Amino acid sequence: xxxxxxxxxxxxxxxxxxxxxxxxxxxxxxxxxxxxxxxxxxxxxxxxxxxxxxxxxxxxxxxxxxxxxxxxxxxxxxxxxxxxxxxxxxxxxxxxxxxxxxxxxxxxxxxxxxxxxxxxxxxxxxxxxxxxxxxxxxxxxxxxxxxxxxxxxxxxxxxxxxxxxxxxxxxxxxxxxxxxxxxxxxxxxxxxxxxxxxxxxxxxxxxxxxxxxxxxxxxxxxxxxxxxxxxxxxxxxxxxxxxxxxxxxxxxxx
Numbered sequence: 001x002x003x004x005x006x007x008x009x010x011x012x013x014x015x016x017x018x019x020x021x022x023x024x025x026x027x028x029x030x031x032x033x034x035x036x037x038x039x040x041x042x043x044x045x046x047x048x049x050x051x052x053x054x055x056x057x058x059x060x061x062x063x064x065x066x067x068x069x070x071x072x073x074x075x076x077x078x079x080x081x082x083x084x085x086x087x088x089x090x091x092x093x094x095x096x097x098x099x100x101x102x103x104x105x106x107x108x109x110x111x112x113x114x115x116x117x118x119x120x121x122x123x124x125x126x127x128x129x130x131x132x133x134x135x136x137x138x139x140x141x142x143x144x145x146x147x148x149x150x151x152x153x154x155x156x157x158x159x160x161x162x163x164x165x166x167x168x169x170x171x172x173x174x175x176x177x178x179x180x181x182x183x184x185x186x187x188x189x190x191x192x193x194x195x196x197x198x199x200x201x202x203x204x205x206x207x208x209x210x211x212x213x214x215x216x217x218x219x220x221x222x223x224x225x226x227x228x229x230x231x232x233x234x235x236x237x238x239x240x241x242x243x244x245x246x247x248x249x250x251x252x253x254x
Contacts, residue, residue, distance in 0.1 A: 005032040006122060009052035011043040013061045017107065021056050021086060024111045031118055040064035047073060047081060054121055055081040059092050070099040082121045160216040160233035164192040164209040174233040181234045206230055207242040
């Protein structure tokens with residue numbers, strides 16, 4: 001990868017917020033603002049005209065919101081820009097994960113947080129150009145079944161979450177059968193840190209002892225006591241989120 005500036009486009013319907021982001025981008029070495037849009041339609045045109053490397057994207061906008069725009073841009077495949085959401089609302093963090101966003105920053109955006117998010121994207125591109133293999137999510141992994149202690153093949157895409165208990169790690173899967181959906185629990189022959197390290201943002205740390213599958217998250221909510229929960233899988237198993245992990249979950253793509 002050469003030393004040319006990374007082109008950054010900004011989509012925000014608030015002119016002052018867009019101008020502030022633009023100034024911060026231009027103040028960072030290696031990055032340059034190539035345009036600003038304030039709506040879904042303008043953004044699509046801007047991306048097609050300037051082919052930016054990175055898009056700083058607001059979520060709440062008139063008409064189609066930023067999440068819809070991110071979904072539309074994913075159709076560009078190789079030419080789609082990396083997306084960093086910049087929003088005043090934290091409740092969209094889980095939805096943002098499903099768009100494969102590279103970052104999620106809360107307004108007012110700090111320049112230090114913006115720089116870290118941009119550097120993450122740049123480093124990823126450098127590794128790709130240098131031939132480093134990206135993390136690949138395989139269709140299957142091998143686990144040890146707890147009931148028989150036999151080696152069995154477990155489809156990773158079926159795993160809704162991992163949890164650690166009594167020095168063992170368990171994989172929870174929701175399996176469709178003739179009798180409906182059942183939960184299958186197997187003992188995984190690895191530490192809890194390994195799935196997150198191996199499969200990157202496919203699994204999100206919700207608690208010191210729990211990793212949840214991003215693809216199986218249904219919703220994030222707060223109960224009457226102020227405690228946060230995530231529901232996962234087809235039977236929407238509720239999983240408590242450690243108060244210490246709330247911020248990390250919402251910004252795990254940073």
